[in-house]
Amino acid sequence: SSTLNLAVVAGDGIGTEVVEQGLLVLEQALHGTGTTVRTTDFDLGARRWHATGETLTDQDLAAIRTHDAILLGAIGDPSVPSGVLERGLLLTLRFALDHYVNLRPGKLFPGVTSPLANPGDVDFVVVREGTEGPYVGNGGAIRVGTPHEVANEVSVNTAFGVERVVRDAFARAAARPRKKLTLVHKHNVLVHAGHLWRRTVEAVNAEFPDVTVDYLHVDAATIFLVTDPARFDVIVTDNLFGDILTDLAAAITGGIGLAASANINPDRTAPSMFEPVHGSAPDIAGQGKADPTATVLSVAMLLDHVGQADAARRVEAAVAADLAERGASERVRSTAEVGKDLAARVAG
Amino acid sequence: SSTLNLAVVAGDGIGTEVVEQGLLVLEQALHGTGTTVRTTDFDLGARRWHATGETLTDQDLAAIRTHDAILLGAIGDPSVPSGVLERGLLLTLRFALDHYVNLRPGKLFPGVTSPLANPGDVDFVVVREGTEGPYVGNGGAIRVGTPHEVANEVSVNTAFGVERVVRDAFARAAARPRKKLTLVHKHNVLVHAGHLWRRTVEAVNAEFPDVTVDYLHVDAATIFLVTDPARFDVIVTDNLFGDILTDLAAAITGGIGLAASANINPDRTAPSMFEPVHGSAPDIAGQGKADPTATVLSVAMLLDHVGQADAARRVEAAVAADLAERGASERVRSTAEVGKDLAARVAG
Ligand SMILES: CC(C)[C@H](C(=O)O)[C@@H](O)C(=O)O
Ligand SMILES: CC(C)[C@H](C(=O)O)[C@@H](O)C(=O)O
Numbered sequence: 001s002s003t004l005n006l007a008v009v010a011g012d013g014i015g016t017e018v019v020e021q022g023l024l025v026l027e028q029a030l031h032g033t034g035t036t037v038r039t040t041d042f043d044l045g046a047r048r049w050h051a052t053g054e055t056l057t058d059q060d061l062a063a064i065r066t067h068d069a070i071l072l073g074a075i076g077d078p079s080v081p082s083g084v085l086e087r088g089l090l091l092t093l094r095f096a097l098d099h100y101v102n103l104r105p106g107k108l109f110p111g112v113t114s115p116l117a118n119p120g121d122v123d124f125v126v127v128r129e130g131t132e133g134p135y136v137g138n139g140g141a142i143r144v145g146t147p148h149e150v151a152n153e154v155s156v157n158t159a160f161g162v163e164r165v166v167r168d169a170f171a172r173a174a175a176r177p178r179k180k181l182t183l184v185h186k187h188n189v190l191v192h193a194g195h196l197w198r199r200t201v202e203a204v205n206a207e208f209p210d211v212t213v214d215y216l217h218v219d220a221a222t223i224f225l226v227t228d229p230a231r232f233d234v235i236v237t238d239n240l241f242g243d244i245l246t247d248l249a250a251a252i253t254g255g256i257g258l259a260a261s262a263n264i265n266p267d268r269t270a271p272s273m274f275e276p277v278h279g280s281a282p283d284i285a286g287q288g289k290a291d292p293t294a295t296v297l298s299v300a301m302l303l304d305h306v307g308q309a310d311a312a313r314r315v316e317a318a319v320a321a322d323l324a325e326r327g328a329s330e331r332v333r334s335t336a337e338v339g340k341d342l343a344a345r346v347a348g
Numbered sequence: 349s350s351t352l353n354l355a356v357v358a359g360d361g362i363g364t365e366v367v368e369q370g371l372l373v374l375e376q377a378l379h380g381t382g383t384t385v386r387t388t389d390f391d392l393g394a395r396r397w398h399a400t401g402e403t404l405t406d407q408d409l410a411a412i413r414t415h416d417a418i419l420l421g422a423i424g425d426p427s428v429p430s431g432v433l434e435r436g437l438l439l440t441l442r443f444a445l446d447h448y449v450n451l452r453p454g455k456l457f458p459g460v461t462s463p464l465a466n467p468g469d470v471d472f473v474v475v476r477e478g479t480e481g482p483y484v485g486n487g488g489a490i491r492v493g494t495p496h497e498v499a500n501e502v503s504v505n506t507a508f509g510v511e512r513v514v515r516d517a518f519a520r521a522a523a524r525p526r527k528k529l530t531l532v533h534k535h536n537v538l539v540h541a542g543h544l545w546r547r548t549v550e551a552v553n554a555e556f557p558d559v560t561v562d563y564l565h566v567d568a569a570t571i572f573l574v575t576d577p578a579r580f581d582v583i584v585t586d587n588l589f590g591d592i593l594t595d596l597a598a599a600i601t602g603g604i605g606l607a608a609s610a611n612i613n614p615d616r617t618a619p620s621m622f623e624p625v626h627g628s629a630p631d632i633a634g635q636g637k638a639d640p641t642a643t644v645l646s647v648a649m650l651l652d653h654v655g656q657a658d659a660a661r662r663v664e665a666a667v668a669a670d671l672a673e674r675g676a677s678e679r680v681r682s683t684a685e686v687g688k689d690l691a692a693r694v695a696g
Contacts, residue, residue: 076536082535082542082543083535083537083543086536087536091537114465115464115465115466115574116464117463117464118463134482134501134538139503139539139541140540141540141543143507146507147508148506148508149506149507150504150505150506150507151505151506151541152502152503152504152505152540152541153482153502153540154500154503155487155501155502156498156500157500157501158496158498158499159491159494159497159498186588186591187430188424188430188431188434189434189482189588189591190482191431191435191487192487192488192489192499192500192501193487193499193500194430194431195430195499196489196492196497196499219591219592219596222570222592222596223603223604226463226574226596226599227463227599227603240534243534243537243566244570247568247570247571248567248570248596250571251570251574255571255575256571
């Protein structure tokens with residue numbers, strides 16, 4: 001028998017609500033596997049910042065590092081100035097723990113309504129780079145608040161950083177039936193970064209000759225996501241384009257209430273982090289209205305990452321069955337009810 | 349009687365085909381107004397670059413400057429390295445002629461099919477900043493082609509540049525029935541640029557107290573564009589986010605075959621430029637398959653800009669009537685047939 005040491009960052013708003021249900025399903029999924037879950041709660045987010053002025057201390061980070069994985073709910077609150085928690089906590093975790101593969105599936109489950117009239121068979125995954133690009137925080141401003149202010153943001157892209165995520169994306173594409181990889185960038189305008197991405201994809205393609213590669217500018221990619229999303233298999237893209245495309249992908253596959261994500265450190269030099277794509281949704285927080293499904297699907301990705309593929313499949317199957325029956329039912333369930341139903345399905 | 353001196357940059361691929369029809373409609377729309385069109389063709393684009401290595405010379409630019417407006421078809425060809433024509437020609441025109449308002453309507457005309465199941469009443473306009481942001485070309489790379497390559501892209505944002513486009517967007521919002529302005533950015537990550545945009549919108553709002561303002565992160569904006577596009581009235585955003593959002597906007601309102609745009613210099617220190625959002629579409633070039641409607645709608649924006657509002661309304665009405673009847677007809681018309689039909693409708 002073994003122990004899964006899980007760092008839990010429930011965070012703000014609906015984060016605590018959805019994480020509770022995620023943990024319920026996680027424990028049920030591991031029931032009988034010989035693995036038990038031991039959780040450590042980390043008090044991080046808006047409450048902590050208001051109380052102490054801290055976002056993430058070195059001690060917090062060192063303690064989180066000792067865990068096998070992280071389950072994160074949501075970070076952010078309107079009472080905190082924009083960027084403080086996002087950059088000081090969420091992005092700090094992603095960067096410090098070297099989560100260079102930000103994995104976000106775009107899958108339309110049977111029974112789920114898409115805003116698209118004819119979505120087709122949508123089942124792709126976005127491999128979003130997680131540690132570079134315009135997210136590095138290498139910007140700055142001068143003469144702030146004057147008519148002569150200049151505010152710059154620097155997107156940093158390295159061969160090292162691009163190559164490792166591109167290789168990961170190729171490996172994922174090679175393992176999928178369609179074996180197709182689409183690079184999304186904007187190399188006709190962002191020529192330096194764009195050409196680095198393009199050359200890297202061309203070079204790594206030699207290692208994966210059975211993977212078919214194509215390229216789309218980010219603007220064109222948004223068109224295809226609404227006119228022919230079934231064309232996509234694996235998308236690899238930079239941090240900012242990945243942020244944009246994955247919210248759009250979530251929207252066309254039933255909304256961010258269903259969109260899971262994994263911030264993966266493939267080298268396992270630090271724990272990976274699993275979180276729903278949605279935010280803290282302060283407007284519905286504390287009302288039991290949040291859908292915990294995105295968190296539960298993130299738990300499935302967590303299970304895959306820690307070598308519990310069978311348990312992961314059971315969680316996914318529970319979600320698929322639950323979603324297939326939702327259309328038929330009139331009743332709107334609470335966050336806890338959905339969690340309980342999913343846990344019951346996992347129990348079988 | 350007066351003359352409209354028009355610089356014509358038909359460009360590459362379908363550019364020449366759609367511009368021909370745009371000019372036909374333009375001439376018809378001005379018929380009887382006392383204004384005649386005098387065109388100067390500029391041989392710019394892939395052919396010229398292959399023949400001479402030139403994208404846009406100082407002489408070209410000086411000659412273009414002497415005109416009242418520019419009609420542009422499309423720039424770009426796969427035979428030219430990515431970025432050469434985009435940056436050396438298209439973006440050079442936008443920057444040199446100070447086209448700081450890149451105006452792109454997102455309007456779903458009656459009779460046009462949207463990929464969205466329930467699009468609602470979509471009628472917004474995106475005011476995309478046109479002379480700053482990540483488009484400035486202030487990037488660079490070191491150790492290119494080695495494992496130690498670093499490629500940077502710098503987004504430059506100035507109080508001067510942001511304020512003038514924000515003020516223009518407010519004025520447009522104030523002139524529309526709903527009087528609503530949505531700022532789209534990503535100020536929780538791109539904090540320096542984002543906060544400049546936010547503070548500017550707050551400050552300029554004081555001059556337009558009857559305009560309601562809200563804010564969306566760019567990722568969330570893509571969600572609303574597919575779940576509730578009718579919520580938008582005027583969107584103001586930076587150059588790159590505007591590029592992405594306007595292709596998505598085109599997709600949900602019937603495709604880039606219908607999406608018009610205007611690159612406006614509101615101070616009239618140089619000619620403004622009118623162009624369809626679509627590209628040169630080499631795959632269908634020379635086959636008479638391109639839809640000239642986006643160019644014709646761009647011509648309507650041109651007419652508005654040169655003070656021919658009545659003619660502009662006639663062109664829009666012709667397009668609206670043509671689109672309303674398209675669904676009923678089985679026959680696929682050629683580029684020239686659509687142009688001829690639109691010109692006939694304008695003639696009345
Ligand atoms: C909250 C924000 C910093 C974050 C991001 O931009 O990555 C979020 O939008 C996401 O996609 O996880
Ligand atoms: C061709 C390209 C440089 C251009 C842009 O990115 O602005 C195009 O996509 C557009 O939107 O007009």
